[in-house]
Amino acid sequence: MGNVTPTITDILHREEANLAKFRRALRREDQVVFDDLFVAAYKHRAAASYAGHLLPFETFLLAMQMEDHKEVMCLRREVEALRSQIRLLLSESK
Amino acid sequence: MNQYSGWLLDIYSHTERGVVLWLLCDDGQRRRFRQDFPVTFYAAGPSERLRGLWKFLERQPLRMELSRDERRDLFSGSTIVLAATIESPCALPPLFQMLTRYFPDLIFYNADLHVALRYAAIYKTFPLARCHVLADEQDAIHQIKVLDSKWDIDHEQPPLRVLTIEPDADPFHNKPGKIHLRSQKNNMTLDLEKETPLLGLLGYLLKQDDPDLIITTYGDTWLLPLLLNLSEKRDHPLPFNRDPDGQVSYRKERSYFAYNQVIYRGQQVHLTGRLHLDIRNTVMYGDYGVDGVLEMARVTSLPIQTVARVSPGTGISAMQIVTALENEILVPLRKEQVERTKTASELFHDDMGGTVYDPIIxxxxxxxxxxxxxxxxxxxxxxxxxxxxxxxxxxxxxxxxxxxxxxxxxxLGLIPQTLAPLLEKRFDLKSRVLSMSKFDCRYKNYKAQAAAHKWLLVTCFGYLGYKNARFxxxxxxxxxxxxxxxxxxxxxxxxxxxxxxxxxxxxxxxxxxxxxxxxxxxxxxxxxxxxxxxxxxxxxxxxxxxxxxxxxxxxxxxxxxxxxxxxxxxxxxxxxxIETRRHDTPAFIRETQMQILEALAKASDAKELKDRLPEIRRLIREKQTALHSGHIPLEKFIVHQTVSRKLEDFKSPSPVSTALEQLESAGKSLRPGQSVRLVYTLGMPRARAWDVGTSLDPRRVNIPRYRRLLSRAVDTVLDPLTGGGRSWLTQVEQLVLDL
Amino acid sequence: MDDLLDLRPRQWNLLVLPDRYRNRLLTATAHLAVNGPLIVLDCGRQFDSSMVARAAHGRAEFIDQIKVQRAFICYEAVKLLEKTPVGKTPILVLGFLSTFYDENVKMHTRKFLLESSIKHFERLSQGAGLAVTIHPPSPHEDFYLFQRLRSSASQVLVYGTSMTKAQQMDLF
Missing domain, CATH: 3.90.1600.10 (B family DNA polymerase, palm domain)
Known part of the structure; x- marks a missing residue:
């Protein structure tokens, strides 16, 4: 019946538009980071919609944080793997 | 008394009293029956207003029985109503129109229902039901019994006599010169210019073949109006109607907004005693054909000519009406319930749409x-x-x-009660189709039935929230x-x-x-x-x-x-x-993308995909050569776009508005919701309407633009396989694609 | 505090607002809810609960002071008014005429429904205050309905209808 409440995607776009001035004043390399954060929020909009938080922006922030943390975990695993390789090489060279 | 059995072709109001029924009898005769069929409508409201209505109705020059009654409203339960029964269903629409004017404050029930639905609720009829009829010498029905059910899957196929009429050109594009006619017995081509033999032979064919179903191309919007005009002008009657007392009825074209888009319905021409379907004006014809239309009619109980031209929402509504009538529930004109009071945060939660996840790219x-x-x-x-x-x-x-x-x-609620048998039928059909060979003679018919059900079922959810729904x-x-x-x-x-x-x-x-x-x-x-x-x-x-x-x-x-x-x-x-699924993709590009996909489909697993690339590379090169050397037929450049608004409402020029303008000056106007065909051209204007009347100079086609569209369509299907780059193309080829 | 919604007992205000005022209107609505309960009858798909929630900083105790009902066709709009009792709660009717510009409903019926609505507005104005918002009619819409409603209100406030199109100068 024609939802009056905007979809979660609309809300995300609105939040992004509200920050347009902020983004404009950022350096180009920081704008890329800014856009990446919104992509992260975009990825989890199904969950944000289901959560139905009265201030969806809070869930968007969490989604950004989550994607960041995913990256950290991934890098951590990689560092671990590299470390053990180095250990192995060192023990072989001894 | 005489007994007949056969298939019920159509039901409509008699011009004087009761209804007319057409039966395809087992002896091969097509018989017209009449039956007394009084219809009742109801009104509810303050008692002094109902008294006023009673007096008003008494003054009407109609045979009418009035009474005070108690009936069930789906929401408010038992309701005191004024019941008015009239002998002539055809007198109800004009009477009701008057009543809404003089009594806008009353709630009317069962006042605007198709007589076929009322009949269906009482006698369990549906279009093409097997019936047994007991009638007197004047062909007035005394008893009617339906022998099969609309929910049967393998029902006996009625022996419909079909006549197809097709012009030799799309009248919107070019003036047709001839029409081709085909029936079980005859096959002929008639010249539209030679009016005397045209009318003579067509009249002869209609009488000789006596078709039950006339399937035309552009019959609603062009052919039948043309032929009927001609027949009037030459005073040479054409027996398009089988009912000697029946009239050809016209419904005007219209554009309306529904399901978030503009929808256009062309003018309609309905016949009596025979059925007319214009395949260009039949909803979903491309999806399910005549078999699907007949199935839609069976399950919804709406007359075949009607159901072919209405949205699935109207079909769902008809099914709900029949369920309500069968359960003696009053059918309002529109829903009377308003949304309950909600707090702002309840509204926020309840108004959310369905869950849509992002796939993993x-x-x-x-x-x-x-x-x-x-x-x-x-x-x-x-x-x-x-x-x-x-x-x-x-x-x-x-x-x-x-x-x-x-x-x-x-x-059990009204909606679940309506939907349960439909779901069950679809489930049965689907399971049968799955275990059936594609070459089984029932396969096509089953698929068409299933497609018809699918549209009804897809719509029923949206219809629940539709603002003008009755229930x-x-x-x-x-x-x-x-x-x-x-x-x-x-x-x-x-x-x-x-x-x-x-x-x-x-x-x-x-x-x-x-x-x-x-x-x-x-x-x-x-x-x-x-x-x-x-x-x-x-x-x-x-x-x-x-x-x-x-x-x-x-x-x-x-x-x-x-x-x-x-x-x-x-x-x-x-x-x-992707492009192959979009109706605005030119045929040339759609075909190329499909050919690439077919080449990819030959790979037995994802690892083998890269092995298909040389073949695809050859294919793309061929297509590019064809594009540059002018070997692509012009019609493969046509882009179909839906007209979203009137020409004067376009704020800035677009290919669609340009095409509309050209058509308008050629005396052909299109309405919102209709599809416009255009070709992108070089220079100004940037597009040309395909149906403008004169032929298009192939040198004017905007080849670079089509090349870009091609490149994009190629990218869509190859990007995920090549990881986004096109390194497997030679540099020159990449340059050509990028241009 | 925005003075857009100045609801006073025993009178009814008609606010003619172009759509670009919606954000301001909903913010003002959220602010009203901070002071106490409020009834909103949304007849024009105006009440965007996410905007109101944002304006109230997501505080459910304020947001839920607002009780909303929506109408999508003119019959429903009248029914909403009919069912709303006069009381101590101020009433805000949003986008009232929107459902009346519906060509599927005969003009005489729409006029009849509008007259009933005006009677209800008079009744409801006896309570804690009533504001009715409408958008200025577009050339396609029926001017009669607009004029009739306008002539019946105790106070009409028109906001920025004739937007002057300022010519942007080239910066350099």
Missing amino acids: GLHEDVAEVDFFSMYPSIMVRFNISPETVGTEKKTFETAAGLTSVVKREE GRIEAHEAVTAYGREVLLRAKEAAEDLGFRVLHLYVDGMWVQKPGSRAAQDFQPLLDEIKARTSLPIALDGIYKWVAFLSSRWNKKIAVPNRYFGVFQNGEIKTRG
Whole structure:
């Protein structure tokens, strides 16, 4: 019946538009980071919609944080793997 | 008394009293019967106003019986009404129009119903039902009995005599010179210029063949009006109507806004005693053909000529009306319930749409697609969701998480009651089709029936929330979405608990993957688990050898929910949201993209895909050469676009407005909702309407623009396979594509 | 505090607002809810609960002071008014005429429904205050309905209808 409440995607776009001035004043390399954060929020909009938080922006922030943390975990695993390789090489060279 | 058996072709109001019925009798005769069939309508409101109505009706020059009655309103229960019964159903529409003018404050029930639906509710009839009739010497029916059911799948096929009439050109594009006529007995071509033989032979054919069904191309919008005008001008009657007292009825063309888009319906020409279908004005004809139209008529009880030209929403509404009439529930003109009061945060929660996940972008192997069987209608039936069962005070049934309204369960709701047999029939059909050879003679008919059901079932959910629905309620609509969300989440959890990775969730489908799972039986435990957790039927749609979920064209990191393509283990290609599926893609580009997909489909697994690239490379080179050397037929450049607004409402020039302007000056105007055909051209103007009348100079075609469109379509299907680059093309070829 | 919604007992205000005022209107609505309960009858798909929630900083105790009902066709709009009792709660009717510009409903019926609505506005204005918002009619819409409603209100406030199109100068 024609939802009056905007979809979660609309809300995300609105939040992004509200920050347009902020983004404009950022350096180009920081704008890329800014856009990446919104992509992260975009990825989890199904969950944000289901959560139905009265201030969806809070869930968007969490989604950004989550994607960041995913990256950290991934890098951590990689560092671990590299470390053990180095250990192995060192023990072989001894 | 005489007895007849046969198929019921049509029912309509008699011009004086009762109804006319046409029967295709078993002896080959087409008989017209008449039957007394008084109809009753009701009015409710303040008693002094009802007294006023009573006096008003008494003054009418109509045979009418008036009484005070108590009837059941679906929502308010037992209601005191004024009941008015008239002998002549055809007198009701004009009378009712008057009543809404003089008594706008009264609530009218059963006042605007098609007589075929009223008849169906009493005698269980439907178009092409097998009937047994007892009639007197004047062919007045005394008894009628229906011998089969609309829910039968393998019903006997009625011996319809079909005549097809087709002009030799699209009248909007070029003036046709001839018409081709084809029936079981005859096959002829008539010259439209030679009016005397045209009328003579056509009249002869109509009498000789006496068709039950006339299938035309452009019959509504051009051919029948032309022929009927000519017949009048030359005073040479054409027996298009079989009913000697019947009139040809015309319905005007119109554009309206529904389902978030502008829809256009052309003028309609309805016949009496025979049926006329214009395949260009038949909804979903391309999807399900005549078999689908007949099935729509069976399940909805709407006359065949009507059902062919209305939206599936009207079909669903008709089914609900019949259920209501059968249960002696009053049928209002529109719903009388307003939304209940909600707090602002309840509104915020309830008004959410369905769950749409973003797929995981890229190419995936051994992916199973599992689909809930007609999820929304199944939810309505399983959880008894209906306008009158949702939002009641008592909570008597498990409700979906986050749903603020409660659902009553003691009594089967009107909507579930209407949908249950339809769902069951579709389920039966689907299971039969699955276990059937494609060459089985029933296969095509089953597919058409299933397609008709699909449209009704897809629509019934939206219709629940449609503002002009007779039996709608926003809370019921929201309840279905809430259950839908819950069901999908439970399915996701079941999959993850069993070790599957969920690649995508969309409306009622889920795409899952698990290393080592690639046979149907590997997914059976998942289906069982989902069924146990949701209590809804779910099936394996197929296992993909590989499937690619695509990113947005604007941002490669963002996925698009319904944009993917893949190849099932049986070699079948499935595409959604890409150029081949879009109606605004020129044929040349659609074909090329499909050919690439067919070449890819030959690979036995994802690793072999790269081996197909040399073949694809040759294919693209051929297409480019053809494009440059002018070997592509002009019609393959046509782009179809829907006219979204009137010409004067375009703010800035666009290809569509340019084409509309050209058409307008050629004396051909299009209305919103109609499709305009255009070709992109070089220089100004940038587009040319295909139907403008004069031929297009091939040198004016905007080849660079088509090359860009081609390049984009190629990228869509190759990007996920090549990791985004086109390194396998030579540099020169890349340059050509990029131009 | 925005003076857009200045609801006073025993009178009814008609606010003619172009759509670009919606954000301001909903913010003012959220602010009213901070002071106490409020009834909103949304007849024009105006009440965007996410905007109101944002304006109230997501505080449910304020947001839920607002009780909303929506109408999607003109019959429903009248029914909403009919069912709303006069009381101590101020009433805000949003986008009232929107459902009346519906060509599927005969003009005489729409006029009849509008007259009933005006009677209800008079009744409801006896309570804690009533504001009715409408958008200025577009050339396609029926001017009669607009004029009739306008002539019946106790106070009419017209906001920025004739937007002057300022010519943007080139910066350099």
